[in-house]
Amino acid sequence: MVMHASIPPVRVGTRRIGSGEPLFFIAEIGLNHNQDFDMAKQLIDVAAQAGCSAAKFQTFRARDVYIGQNLAGTYHLMGKEIPIYDLHASLEMPEDWVIKLSEYCTKLDIVFFSAPIGQAATEMLLSAGTSVFKISSYECSNLPFVRYVASKGKPIILSTGAATLGEIEAAVLTIQRAGVPLAVMHCLTCYPASFRCANLSVMDTLRSAFEIPVGFSDNGFAYESGKIDDTRVPLAAAQGGADLFEIHITLDRSLPGPDHGFATEPDELKKMVTAMNSVRQEYNDGRRFDIDLELWGSSVKRTYPEEEYVRTFAYKCLFAAKDIDSGKKLTEDNVCIL
Template sequence: MTNSVRIGKHEIGGDAPVYVIAEIGLNHNGSVELAKQLIDVAAEAGCQAVKFQKRTPEIATPEHMKQTPRETPWGTMTYLEYRYKVEFEQEEYTEISKYCDEKGLDWFASPWDEPSVDFLESMDVCAYKIASASVTDLGMLAKIKETGKPVILSTGMSTIEQIDKAVETLGKDNLVIMHATSTYPLPPEEANLRMIDTLKERYGVPTGYSGHEPGLQISLAAVALGAVTVERHITLDRTMWGSDHAASLEPGGLKHLVRDIRIIETALGDGVKKVFPGELAPLSKLRRVGA
C-alpha cells in the first residue's frame, strides 16, 4: 500500500493528521470577496485545504441544459449564461491563490473538461480533485495523469468497474481515493461507510471520505473507520441562493467537525495494549489479586 501522498504543504495518509478539505465549489456565487470569506472560515476552523470547481461552460454544460431558463440573483438567464456568470478566470484565481497562501492553505480544483486542466496547470495548482461526475471521463483523467500532480479521486455515482478503469488510467502513484455517495443531502442508509475499507484493500492507496450529509456524525464515523482525508462543502449560510448551500456546513459546524476529527485521531491510539498513567491510581485501589 502507498503509505502517503504529499499535497502542497501536507502529507495525506501514514501517520499524518486527517487532511480536511473545505469544498467551496461554486458557493462563492461568482464573488471573489465571498470566496475569501469562505477561505477565512476554512482557515479559522483548522482545515488544510480549500477546493473549487473549474469549467469551460460551453463544453461542460450538457446540450439539453444550455438554453434552460434559470432564475438567479441577477435575473432570469439561460443555464449557460448562469454558468459563465459564476465562473472564475485567471484574474480571480490569481487573487484566490495569493490569499490561500497568506492563510497557509493548499488550494486546488475539480476540472470538468480538458481545457480546464490546461487552465489549472497555468495556475500551478498543487493537486487535482476528480469529481464523482467525471470518473468515466478517461480522456480528461489521462490528461491529468500527464501533469504528474497528485490526484484525489471521488467515487460517487460509479460502479466498481468504472473506478477500476479510472484507477488504471491515473495509476496508483500520487493517488488518493475518496469514498462518496452523490446523493444531496445524503441519508444515512446510503452512506455505506464500509466502502472505505473496501477501497483501501482493493487499490492500496490512501483512502478518505467526501460527504454530502447534514450534520457531522457520518464524517466523524468515517475517520473512526480509517479515512485519512475528509471533504465537506462549506457555506456562510445554508439558506443562501445556489445549488450546494443547503448540503454544506456553516462556519460553526465546520469548526466542530475539525475539532472532533482531532479528538478522534488522538483517541484511536496505536493499537498496542498498555497500562496508561491514568490507570495507575485505580489499579492500586481496585485490583485485589496481582499477576
C-alpha cells in the first residue's frame, strides 16, 4: 500500500477528502429513485441515518446520452435485455428536483451532488449550488466535456471504470490545468462484478501516478450464490487506504429498475459505514492490515475483459449531427459526442 501523507486534501463543503482524513462515504442513489420524488427523499434519509458523507444522483436527458430511441439498442443486465433509450428516459431527474433535493440534503447535513451528462445538466447542478461534480466513468475519455465541467471551478471526483491509464492521465491533466481540486476513483463497469475483478491495488497505481486522493467506486460484487456482497470488498477498500468510497443504495433490492438488484439495502448500509469508519480510523492511526490477495489482484489499470461489453456501448463516440458533404471540415456544428 502506497502512503502519500503530503498529498493535499480535496475540500467538499466543510469536509476534506484525503490522507489522514475521515472516509468520505458516497451513497450512490443514482437511478434508484425510480422517478419518484418521495423515494429520492427516503434514500437521502437512509444515507444520512447511516452516516454517509454524501448522497449522489445522476443528472441527464436521454437525448444527450444516446443517438436516438430506435438506434440505442438494448443492454444486457443481470439476465435481462433492457431498451437503453427508454430506460434512461424513464429515469431522468426532473429539473425542479435538483434544488429541492439539494436543500433537503443541506437540512440533513449531507453533501448533495451528481454526475451530469451534457452541458445542460452541468448548468442545472451549478444553479442549484453544487459544491462538487462527479464525472462518470463513461465520460472519462470525453475530454471536451471534462474540460467544460472543470471550467466551472468546482472540485471534481473522477471515476475510471473501463478506462486505460493513458485515458485517465489525459482527464486528470485536463482537470488540473483548470486549477480544480481532484480525487479519482478506481471502478469496474461490471454490474455486479466477480471478486477476482476487483484489483484494488490499482488504487496504489493511481495514487502513485497522480498524487491525489484516491478511492473505490463499488458497483456491486456477487458471490456464486448470487448474494450481493456488503462486507468483503468495502472493508478491503478501507483497509487498503481508500480516501473515499461509493456504493449503490436501494430501499429494497426487489424493486423494479436496472440498479436495485446489486445495490445495498438500509440495514446493510448502516453496518457498512460503521465498519468502514472504524477501519479508516485504525488506518489513519497507523495500523496496516493483512491483504485479501484475491481482491488486491493486479495493479495494472486497463480495460478488463469483463468491462469490454459496457465500454463498447457506453463510452462516448463522435457522431454526425447532420448530413456532412464530402470534403467538409468536422466542426462543433456538424458533429456531436454521444
